[in-house]
Amino acid sequence: MSSGVIGVFDSGFGGLTVLKALMAQLPEARFVFLGDTARLPYGSKSQRTIARYAAESAQFLVEQQGAEFLVIACNTASALALDAIKESVTVPVLGVIEPGAAGAAKSSTSRDVMVIATEATVASHAYAAACRARGLRGVEKACPLLVPLVEEGWIDHPVTEEVVRIYLKELLQEARQSGQNPDTLVLGCTHYPLLRVVFDRVLLQLTGPSGVQVIDSAEATAAMAAEQIGARTGHAPGSHLPGAGPRIQCFATDSVEKFERLGSRFLGLPVGRVQLVDLGG
Amino acid sequence: MSSGVIGVFDSGFGGLTVLKALMAQLPEARFVFLGDTARLPYGSKSQRTIARYAAESAQFLVEQQGAEFLVIACNTASALALDAIKESVTVPVLGVIEPGAAGAAKSSTSRDVMVIATEATVASHAYAAACRARGLRGVEKACPLLVPLVEEGWIDHPVTEEVVRIYLKELLQEARQSGQNPDTLVLGCTHYPLLRVVFDRVLLQLTGPSGVQVIDSAEATAAMAAEQIGARTGHAPGSHLPGAGPRIQCFATDSVEKFERLGSRFLGLPVGRVQLVDLGG
Numbered sequence: 001m002s003s004g005v006i007g008v009f010d011s012g013f014g015g016l017t018v019l020k021a022l023m024a025q026l027p028e029a030r031f032v033f034l035g036d037t038a039r040l041p042y043g044s045k046s047q048r049t050i051a052r053y054a055a056e057s058a059q060f061l062v063e064q065q066g067a068e069f070l071v072i073a074c075n076t077a078s079a080l081a082l083d084a085i086k087e088s089v090t091v092p093v094l095g096v097i098e099p100g101a102a103g104a105a106k107s108s109t110s111r112d113v114m115v116i117a118t119e120a121t122v123a124s125h126a127y128a129a130a131c132r133a134r135g136l137r138g139v140e141k142a143c144p145l146l147v148p149l150v151e152e153g154w155i156d157h158p159v160t161e162e163v164v165r166i167y168l169k170e171l172l173q174e175a176r177q178s179g180q181n182p183d184t185l186v187l188g189c190t191h192y193p194l195l196r197v198v199f200d201r202v203l204l205q206l207t208g209p210s211g212v213q214v215i216d217s218a219e220a221t222a223a224m225a226a227e228q229i230g231a232r233t234g235h236a237p238g239s240h241l242p243g244a245g246p247r248i249q250c251f252a253t254d255s256v257e258k259f260e261r262l263g264s265r266f267l268g269l270p271v272g273r274v275q276l277v278d279l280g281g
Numbered sequence: 282m283s284s285g286v287i288g289v290f291d292s293g294f295g296g297l298t299v300l301k302a303l304m305a306q307l308p309e310a311r312f313v314f315l316g317d318t319a320r321l322p323y324g325s326k327s328q329r330t331i332a333r334y335a336a337e338s339a340q341f342l343v344e345q346q347g348a349e350f351l352v353i354a355c356n357t358a359s360a361l362a363l364d365a366i367k368e369s370v371t372v373p374v375l376g377v378i379e380p381g382a383a384g385a386a387k388s389s390t391s392r393d394v395m396v397i398a399t400e401a402t403v404a405s406h407a408y409a410a411a412c413r414a415r416g417l418r419g420v421e422k423a424c425p426l427l428v429p430l431v432e433e434g435w436i437d438h439p440v441t442e443e444v445v446r447i448y449l450k451e452l453l454q455e456a457r458q459s460g461q462n463p464d465t466l467v468l469g470c471t472h473y474p475l476l477r478v479v480f481d482r483v484l485l486q487l488t489g490p491s492g493v494q495v496i497d498s499a500e501a502t503a504a505m506a507a508e509q510i511g512a513r514t515g516h517a518p519g520s521h522l523p524g525a526g527p528r529i530q531c532f533a534t535d536s537v538e539k540f541e542r543l544g545s546r547f548l549g550l551p552v553g554r555v556q557l558v559d560l561g562g
């Protein structure tokens with residue numbers, strides 16, 4: 001890893017929560033982030049189209065920006081296009097779904113887990129399959145109101161708490177009706193870490209203090225990326241990556257205004273100037 | 282108007298509320314509806330791209346489906362692409378914004394109106410300009426949570442009522458702080474008519490029985506379309522349109538599943554089989 005640049009890709013800017021977690025795990029690494037905002041949402045598009053868009057984005061990060069490790073911080077692309085991305089580049093590629101499921105497997109003692117995500121991610125059943133492969137039983141629920149609530153900035157807000165309560169009550173009920181006793185909740189959408197405090201509070205109300213553990217797939221992905229990079233280089237994660245140049249550089253394929261405005265909320269610090277890039281139609 | 286077919290275009294299926302209102306106004310007309318679902322949301326795209334998509338869609342309805350009158354049941358396309366659409370076809374074209382503003386001008390005695398819409402429509406300021414052209418003062422507010430709430434099916438739901446109350450309180454406050462005394466609320470999004478009962482109830486609570494009148498731009502557009510068609514043909518609206526063939530035929534450019542599942546809620550009756558059509562990238 002000569003240049004020590006890690007590429008992070010999302011269809012929008014939600015994946016900045018994954019970048020935030022990566023920056024904490026790899027304090028000396030440099031990052032290039034690409035949000036394919038011109039072509040979102042991926043969730044409503046066909047698998048073939050998503051694979052093409054994601055492969056083009058991955059190639060931009062590797063071939064034009066010198067990324068030597070790729071994190072696919074987009075649940076839809078991770079679910080539907082990870083193989084296509086791996087075929088399109090020569091560097092290691094890590095999606096968000098396997099680390100999320102691995103985190104759940106580590107956390108759960110009942111072996112019953114719950115996954116919340118967007119409609120597209122749930123429809124792919126990628127988390128359910130990854131959980132099953134680890135001997136876990138899982139129930140999944142699409143929570144389509146949570147992304148707009150986060151983007152509206154209603155983070156610690158009574159309406160959001162009520163929506164979370166309704167969704168989690170329904171999900172717990174569904175799990176229990178299937179004879180399951182879930183002790184782990186996987187946040188399967190890059191927007192959801194912003195609502196972490198709300199999830200924790202509502203779960204405490206619904207299931208008590210030893211009830212349900214929350215697995216944030218952004219954090220789980222960052223931890224797994226750090227492990228893999230450490231294993232490849234034989235160095236402690238981050239220590240091999242020189243600090244030359246700016247710490248992060250963000251690119252977007254469409255209007256950068258919303259990215260710059262909302263992005264800092266996801267990243268936890270200013271995203272800086274976002275560069276517009278044209279990847280074609 | 283030999284074939285008597287009216288084309289209705291939207292980027293998604295929200296415009297089915299306009300089709301519903303048109304069917305009530307023109308009981309003998311036949312309709313072809315196109316939802317450009319593969320390329321939505323239009324709101325995040327550039328004006329040039331929206332104009333190209335909308336013109337292609339309009340040409341499909343006119344040249345391939347024989348539409349002799351076009352209703353653009355999409356606020357974003359009406360705001361940003363109406364001229365481009367008019368140039369691309371030879372039939373009369375009506376958008377949703379002018380009728381909405383005309384309805385507000387008819388309703389308002391204080392000459393102060395409020396408009397709620399999506400972020401993209403508000404950013405275009407098309408309603409504000411159309412209101413100003415009629416001597417009205419207007420305040421606009423983006424209400425980005427309302428479309429997802431409608432699509433989640435939370436129509437007459439306490440969370441939706443609370444969200445509507447928060448938005449309308451903020452909007453009334455903004456209007457009053459600008460020294461305005463609004464007596465009219467324009468629903469500037471095709472999803473909002475489904476929440477009509479919620480708007481009426483919240484406005485009654487906030488402003489009393491003689492407070493604020495709601496103008497549904499879907500209804501206003503249908504009424505204006507009926508007038509224009511009547512004026513063109515010299516017949517009572519609808520009476521010139523033969524009832525041959527199915528009453529409505531819906532087309533979509535992507536996965537028709539969501540369209541068929543949610544569409545009937547917007548149309549108030551089954552949408553029938555939705556045909557997939559490819560308009561290219």
